[in-house]
Amino acid sequence: MAAWKVAVDRDSCLGTGICVVYAPDTFAHDEEAKAVVVGPPEPLDTVRTAVEGCPTRALRWTDDATEPPVADHERR
Incomplete structure (x- = not known):
């Protein structure tokens, strides 16, 4: 399974x-009140909710996959 990360479109x-x-x-806000990734990712479901x-779709998944990562309970 590919590692996943989240990027912020500032x-x-x-x-x-x-x-x-x-x-x-x-996630946190920087001095410009823009979102930044600050730590290791929380559980996938938590980050997916974020x-x-x-509302502006400024967050996106980054990895080699074409789809967002799938949580274990969503696998078939």
Whole structure:
């Protein structure tokens, strides 16, 4: 399974804080009130909620896969 990461499109980020609310150990705001990835990723479901909840779609999955990672309980 490929390792996954999340990237922030700083041009799209408005600093709403949704990602920080849902995944506070993974995201924070910098001095410009833009989201930054600060730590090792939290459980996949937690980070997925933050990514999907971003109102500006400033968060995106980065890896070799063409689809977002799948949580263990979603595997068939």
